[in-house]
Amino acid sequence: xxxxxxxxxxxxxxxxxxVTFRCDPISEHNRLYWYRQTLGQGPEFLTYFQNEAQLEKxxxxxxxxxxxxxxxxxxxxxxxxxxQGDSAMxxxxxxxxxxxxxxxxxxxxxxxxx
Amino acid sequence: GDSVTQxxxxxxxxxxxxxxxxxxxxxxxxxxxxWYVQYPGEGLQLLLKAxxxxxxxxxxxxxxTYRKETTSFHLEKGSVQVSDSAVYFCALNGVTNAGKSTFxxxxxxxxxx
Numbered sequence: 001x002x003x004x005x006x007x008x009x010x011x012x013x014x015x016x017x018x019v020t021f022r023c024d025p026i027s028e029h030n031r032l033y034w035y036r037q038t039l040g041q042g043p044e045f046l047t048y049f050q051n052e053a054q055l056e057k058x059x060x061x062x063x064x065x066x067x068x069x070x071x072x073x074x075x076x077x078x079x080x081x082x083x084q085g086d087s088a089m090x091x092x093x094x095x096x097x098x099x100x101x102x103x104x105x106x107x108x109x110x111x112x113x114x
Numbered sequence: 115g116d117s118v119t120q121x122x123x124x125x126x127x128x129x130x131x132x133x134x135x136x137x138x139x140x141x142x143x144x145x146x147x148x149w150y151v152q153y154p155g156e157g158l159q160l161l162l163k164a165x166x167x168x169x170x171x172x173x174x175x176x177x178x179t180y181r182k183e184t185t186s187f188h189l190e191k192g193s194v195q196v197s198d199s200a201v202y203f204c205a206l207n208g209v210t211n212a213g214k215s216t217f218x219x220x221x222x223x224x225x226x227x
Contacts, residue, residue, distance in 0.1 A: 042118075
């Protein structure tokens with residue numbers, strides 16, 4: 001399978017704990033995106049990388065959120081001091097950045113903060 | 115900024131009925147337009163796309179035509195199946211957005227046998 005993969009698929013954590021999600025994009029894609037989706041809503045953009053450079057961050061990404069893509073391949077999204085409002089699906093996606101720029105999504109990582 | 119508006123759901127149809135899900139957008143220039151499908155508990159799968167005006171995207175019996183004059187990209191299927199039950203998202207990639215997509219809120223389709 002050469003699609004976008006995310007790990008873990010589900011995470012339940014207590015409020016105040018830190019969590020980290022990993023994303024492995026399609027291998028030849030140089031752009032990597034993180035989105036957040038809550039029930040009944042469409043995905044909301046959080047941040048994106050061009051290779052290892054983080055080029056844009058949404059205002060939705062508070063100081064408790066940090067994303068990295070150290071070698072321009074896989075990426076991690078860490079949430080510190082989780083809050084119940086962080087409960088959502090975190091979607092990773094990648095693209096080649098060419099014309100039309102189709103974005104391919106992973107299966108998502110469900111976070112439940114209790 | 116860019117935005118996407120989808121018809122409100124949920125939509126419930128009988129098997130073999132005709133489907134239309136409306137989508138309109140606001141964007142600068144000529145964005146690329148997409149429909150994604152999401153099955154319960156899963157991520158988004160690209161269904162079809164169109165990158166310029168009057169293009170028709172099609173896949174698995176679904177079609178959508180990029181209408182610049184009405185800023186629309188309505189999704190249609192002539193005969194739906196129970197397996198088409200899912201949430202459908204319209205999205206755009208704006209020319210000034212560095213490739214990131216803006217999504218509508220999704221339309222839930224339920225097809226009954």
